[in-house]
Amino acid sequence: MRVFVPFDARDPKTRLAPVLDDDERAAVARAMRRDVLDALAETSHDPVVLATESVDADVPVTVDASPLTEAVNDALAGVDGPAAVVMADLALATPAALDRLFAPDADVVLAPGLGGGTNALVARHPDFRVDYHGVSYRDHREAAAAVGADVATVDSFRLAVDVDDPADLAEVLIHTDGHTAAALREAGVELAVDEGRVAVSRSGENGA
Ligand SMILES: Nc1nc2c(ncn2[C@@H]2O[C@H](COP(=O)(O)OP(=O)(O)OP(=O)(O)O)[C@@H](O)[C@H]2O)c(=O)[nH]1
Numbered sequence: 572m573r574v575f576v577p578f579d580a581r582d583p584k585t586r587l588a589p590v591l592d593d594d595e596r597a598a599v600a601r602a603m604r605r606d607v608l609d610a611l612a613e614t615s616h617d618p619v620v621l622a623t624e625s626v627d628a629d630v631p632v633t634v635d636a637s638p639l640t641e642a643v644n645d646a647l648a649g650v651d652g653p654a655a656v657v658m659a660d661l662a663l664a665t666p667a668a669l670d671r672l673f674a675p676d677a678d679v680v681l682a683p684g685l686g687g688g689t690n691a692l693v694a695r696h697p698d699f700r701v702d703y704h705g706v707s708y709r710d711h712r713e714a715a716a717a718v719g720a721d722v723a724t725v726d727s728f729r730l731a732v733d734v735d736d737p738a739d740l741a742e743v744l745i746h747t748d749g750h751t752a753a754a755l756r757e758a759g760v761e762l763a764v765d766e767g768r769v770a771v772s773r774s775g776e777n778g779a
């Protein structure tokens with residue numbers, strides 16, 4: 572199955588600005604994309620990066636500068652048969668977690684993100700289209716119902732954590748040891764274990 576991996580190269584991961592400067596955010600975004608593509612490479616599917624501009628990747632890259640929803644819908648419309656969308660910021664994704672996305676035989680399979688987004692999906696119904704941002708998980712359930720598509724939801728911690736906010740970086744450091752964790756260590760980001768929820772802080776010369 573074709574798997575589109577949307578990637579915005581322009582000013583990635585702005586919500587991480589409290590912890591990472593521009594170059595570090597770009598490096599972490601690239602590292603997350605590599606981790607997602609590495610995990611997809613161990614499934615039996617065909618990833619294509621759907622990027623806002625040309626990027627280096629070991630898989631084909633389609634460049635489309637349109638906003639996310641439009642770019643994904645154009646991509647889905649260009650596929651004859653089922654297709655999937657897996658966000659490039661799922662740093663915790665593993666081949667096993669992704670196989671759980673691909674397993675259900677439903678018209679639409681949704682992997683919700685924390686906060687109500689849609690971190691990954693499979694579209695087997697030809698008329699299903701996406702509408703990202705806001706509570707897109709809820710919107711995608713309604714969009715599926717509107718075209719008569721049945722929906723399966725994947726209950727997966729590793730697919731639910733998309734790296735949006737500084738607190739999500741703690742999950743990367745706790746649960747992974749890939750390119751993203753390495754990029755965070757390079758930037759001096761480390762776990763800050765105090766009372767309450769674990770967080771991250773900066774160490775060394777980069778320390779903020
Ligand atoms: N092709 C494409 N991908 C996008 C676009 N906007 C976001 N993405 C990708 O979609 C996924 C989810 O993005 P978000 O977390 O909503 O936004 P973000 O731009 O990564 O981060 P923020 O700047 O912090 O909102 C990530 O893999 C992004 O790289 C877009 O306009 N086009």
Ligand SMILES: C[C@H](OP(=O)(O)O)C(=O)O
Pocket residue numbers: 639684686687688689690702703704705706707708733735
């Ligand atoms: C693209 C968007 O991602 P979020 O802003 O929730 O990370 C969504 O999943 O609808």
